[in-house]
Amino acid sequence: MKDLSDVTKILSALTSVAAVSGEEYKLFDAIGSFFEEKSERDALNSVIFETNGDAEVSFLLDAHIDQIGFVVTDITEGGFVKVGAVGGIDARTLCATDVMIHAEGGDVFGVVTSVPPHLSGKNEGEAAEVTDIMIDIGMDKDNAEKAVSRGDTVSFRYECRDLLNDRIVSPSLDNRAGAAVLIRVYQLLKSACPAAKVRYQFSSQEEAGMRGAKPASFGVKADEAIVVDVSFSTAPNVDKLHAGELGKGPMICISPVVEKSISDGLINVAKLNNIDFQTEICSGGTGTNADVISISGMGIKTGLVSVPLRNMHTFSEVIYKGDVELCAQLIAEYIKRRVCSDD
Amino acid sequence: MIDVLKELCLLNGISGREDAVREYIISKIKSFDDCKYYVDNLGNLIVEKKGKKRAKNKVMLDAHMDEVGFMITDIDPDGFLKFSCVGGIDPSVLPAQRVNVNGKVGAIGVKPVHLLEKSEKNKYDEIEKMYIDIGASSKEEAAKYVSPGDGCFFESDFVEFGDALVKSKALDDRLGCAILLDLLGTESEYDFVCTFSVQEEVGARGASVLCAQVEPDYAIVVETTTACDIDGVSHDKQVCRLSDGPVVSFMDRGAIYDREIYKTAFSIAKENGIPVQTKTLVAGGNNSSSILTSHKGVRTCAVSVPCRYLHSPACVINKNDIKPTVELIKLLVKKLCDD
Numbered sequence: 001m002k003d004l005s006d007v008t009k010i011l012s013a014l015t016s017v018a019a020v021s022g023e024e025y026k027l028f029d030a031i032g033s034f035f036e037e038k039s040e041r042d043a044l045n046s047v048i049f050e051t052n053g054d055a056e057v058s059f060l061l062d063a064h065i066d067q068i069g070f071v072v073t074d075i076t077e078g079g080f081v082k083v084g085a086v087g088g089i090d091a092r093t094l095c096a097t098d099v100m101i102h103a104e105g106g107d108v109f110g111v112v113t114s115v116p117p118h119l120s121g122k123n124e125g126e127a128a129e130v131t132d133i134m135i136d137i138g139m140d141k142d143n144a145e146k147a148v149s150r151g152d153t154v155s156f157r158y159e160c161r162d163l164l165n166d167r168i169v170s171p172s173l174d175n176r177a178g179a180a181v182l183i184r185v186y187q188l189l190k191s192a193c194p195a196a197k198v199r200y201q202f203s204s205q206e207e208a209g210m211r212g213a214k215p216a217s218f219g220v221k222a223d224e225a226i227v228v229d230v231s232f233s234t235a236p237n238v239d240k241l242h243a244g245e246l247g248k249g250p251m252i253c254i255s256p257v258v259e260k261s262i263s264d265g266l267i268n269v270a271k272l273n274n275i276d277f278q279t280e281i282c283s284g285g286t287g288t289n290a291d292v293i294s295i296s297g298m299g300i301k302t303g304l305v306s307v308p309l310r311n312m313h314t315f316s317e318v319i320y321k322g323d324v325e326l327c328a329q330l331i332a333e334y335i336k337r338r339v340c341s342d343d
Numbered sequence: 344m345i346d347v348l349k350e351l352c353l354l355n356g357i358s359g360r361e362d363a364v365r366e367y368i369i370s371k372i373k374s375f376d377d378c379k380y381y382v383d384n385l386g387n388l389i390v391e392k393k394g395k396k397r398a399k400n401k402v403m404l405d406a407h408m409d410e411v412g413f414m415i416t417d418i419d420p421d422g423f424l425k426f427s428c429v430g431g432i433d434p435s436v437l438p439a440q441r442v443n444v445n446g447k448v449g450a451i452g453v454k455p456v457h458l459l460e461k462s463e464k465n466k467y468d469e470i471e472k473m474y475i476d477i478g479a480s481s482k483e484e485a486a487k488y489v490s491p492g493d494g495c496f497f498e499s500d501f502v503e504f505g506d507a508l509v510k511s512k513a514l515d516d517r518l519g520c521a522i523l524l525d526l527l528g529t530e531s532e533y534d535f536v537c538t539f540s541v542q543e544e545v546g547a548r549g550a551s552v553l554c555a556q557v558e559p560d561y562a563i564v565v566e567t568t569t570a571c572d573i574d575g576v577s578h579d580k581q582v583c584r585l586s587d588g589p590v591v592s593f594m595d596r597g598a599i600y601d602r603e604i605y606k607t608a609f610s611i612a613k614e615n616g617i618p619v620q621t622k623t624l625v626a627g628g629n630n631s632s633s634i635l636t637s638h639k640g641v642r643t644c645a646v647s648v649p650c651r652y653l654h655s656p657a658c659v660i661n662k663n664d665i666k667p668t669v670e671l672i673k674l675l676v677k678k679l680c681d682d
Contacts, residue, residue: 089456091465092435095435095436095652096652111651113651114433125467125469158441163450163476165478232458235476236452242458
C-alpha cells in the first residue's frame with residue numbers, strides 16, 4: 001500500500017476552500033503553506049512558485065485552481081437569488097442542493113429551489129436551465145439585497161468525504177487534484193533533485209475558457225511544460241472509449257497538440273519505474289490548459305498528465321488518492337531523469 | 344424544540360426501518376410520568392397521555408416516523424450499488440446527491456456533462472439507470488459492507504439559515520414527531536393518545552392498523568405539507584406559504600376532511616389570533632387516507648407545517664410556523680375532547 005498521508009494532507013487543505021473562477025486568490029494561502037519559495041501573483045490571479053536549481057533544462061508545471069460555480073445575477077421580488085453559470089454546469093445536478101453564496105459581508109447559505117413536475121408545468125424528466133433556477137436564502141427581498149450582491153460567486157456546499165479504498169468524493173477535485181499533484185512533485189523533487197528548475201504555475205480561470213494559463217505562461221522560458229488536470233473515468237454510464245479507469249494510474253495524453261517526445265518520455269519513465277499508467281488519446285485539442293500553453297508566447301513543448309475522475313463538474317467528483325500520488329511520482333521521475341541523470 | 348427536531352432529523356429511518364427513530368422517541372417518553380406506551384405488531388408506537396380530566400371523546404394525534412430514502416437492490420460487478428426509491432422521490436433531486444448506507448458515504452453517479460449526447464441534455468435519467476458509488480472496486484468488496492435490502496439515506500445536515508428557516512432531510516415527518524413529543528411533555532387538561540406510525544411513505548400502511556387498537560372518536564394528523572411559494576409559480580400552485588402558519592386541509596389526494604372540524608379549526612384560530620391557512624390545490628396525501636376509513640371510520644383533520652422541497656435532501660421549513668401549529672393543535676384537542 002502506498003503511503004498517501006502527504007497527498008491526503010494536501011487534498012484536504014485544497015478542497016476546504018472554495019474558489020470559483022475569478023476568485024482564485026482565496027486559495028493562495030492554502031497553496032503557499034506548502035512552498036518555501038516566495039510566490040508571484042499575476043494580473044489574472046494565477047499564483048506561481050519557482051525553484052531555481054542550476055539545471056540547464058527548465059520546466060513549467062501547470063494546474064488550474066479555479067472551480068465551477070455560479071455568479072449572482074439578480075434577486076427576485078420574493079427574495080430568491082438568480083444566478084448564471086461559471087463554467088460547464090450540468091443543470092440536472094442542481095435541484096435541492098446546498099450552496100454557499102460568497103458575499104462581501106460573509107458567506108450566505110442557500111438551497112437551490114426544486115419544483116415538482118406537477119407544479120412546475122415542465123414535462124416529467126425535463127430539467128431546468130441554469131438561468132431558470134433560483135437559490136432560496138430564506139430572506140425577503142430587502143434582507144436578501146443587504147446580504148447578497150450581484151457578482152457574488154456561489155459554490156456547492158459539500159464537504160470532501162472518504163469513500164472506501166482511499167477514494168474521496170468532493171466538489172472542486174477538478175482541478176484541486178491536479179494542484180495537489182504539483183505540490184507533491186515539489187515535495188518529491190526538493191530532496192531528490194535540488195538542481196531542478198521548475199515553475200509551479202497554479203493558473204486561474206480555466207473553467208471560464210482557459211483564460212488564466214495563457215497570460216501566466218507568456219514569456220516563460222521553459223524548455224518543456226507539463227499540464228496536470230483531471231479526465232474522465234469509466235463509470236456505469238461512461239464507456240471505455242471516452243475514459244480511463246480509477247486506480248489505474250496517471251493518464252498520459254497523446255494528441256496532435258501535445259508534444260510527442262514528452263508523451264513518449266513519460267511512458268518510458270513510467271515503464272522504467274514500474275509506475276502504473278494509462279494513455280488518453282485526444283484526436284484534436286485536449287480541452288485543458290495544454291491547448292493554450294503550447295501556443296503561448298513563441299510556443300512551448302507541452303505534455304499533459306491527468307488524474308482519472310468520476311462525475312466531473314458536479315459536487316460529487318470522485319478520485320483515488322493513489323492516482324494523485326502516482327501522477328506526482330511519474331512527473332518527478334521524468335524531471336529527475338532529465339535533470340539529474342547522465343544518460 | 345429545535346434541538347429535538349435536529350436530533351430526530353439526523354436519525355435514519357426509511358419506511359419499515361424506523362427503529363432508531365422509535366427508540367429515540369421512547370427514550371424521551373420514559374421521562375414523562377403521565378405517559379404509558381406500547382409498540383404494536385407493525386412497529387407503531389402508541390402513547391397514552393393522562394390529562395387532569397377524562398375526555399368525553401377520545402382524540403388521537405398521529406405523526407409518522409419514517410422518511411423517504413432508498414433500498415439497495417443489487418451490486419453490479421464493478422461494485423456500484425443499484426437502488427430503488429422508498430417513497431416518492433423525484434429523479435430531479437438525485438443526480439450527484441450524497442447518500443449514506445450502513446454508515447458508508449456514497450454518491451449517485453452522473454455522466455459528465457461534457458459527454459452527454461444531445462438527447463441526454465437537460466433530461467433526468469430514469470432511477471433504474473442510476474447507481475451509488477461508495478468507492479468499492481468490486482462486487483465482493485461492496486458486499487462486505489452492503490447487502491440488497493439495506494436501507495439508504497440522504498446524507499444532508501441540519502442548517503438554520505436566513506430569517507428563521509431550517510434545512511434538513513426528513514423534516515417530513517420528524518417535525519410532526521417533535522410536535523407530538525412537545526405535546527406529550529406538556530401538562531394537558533384532557534387525556535389523549537399520540538401515535539408515532541410506521542410506513543407512511545409507502546402508502547400510509549402503519550396508520551391503517553392504529554384505530555382498531557386506539558378506537559378514537561377524532562384523529563388529528565400532524566404533518567408537513569408541500570409549499571411551493573417561490574417566484575414564478577402561480578398562486579394556486581404554490582399550495583401554501585412558509586410563515587403563514589399551520590395548514591388545515593379541506594381535501595387532498597387521500598382524504599376529504601371532516602367539514603366540521605375543518606371549520607372549527609379555522610374559528611379557533613381566528614378567536615385566538617393564530618395564523619392559519621389552507622391548501623390552494625388538491626395535492627399530496629398523508630396518514631389521513633388510512634385513518635379516515637379504518638375501524639368504524641374516524642372523523643379526521645390534518646394540521647401541517649408548510650415545507651418547501653418535500654421529499655428531497657433539503658426540506659425547508661420556517662421555525663416561526665411551529666409555535667402557532669402547536670397552539671392550534673392544543674386548542675383543537677381540547678375542543679374535540681370536550682365537545
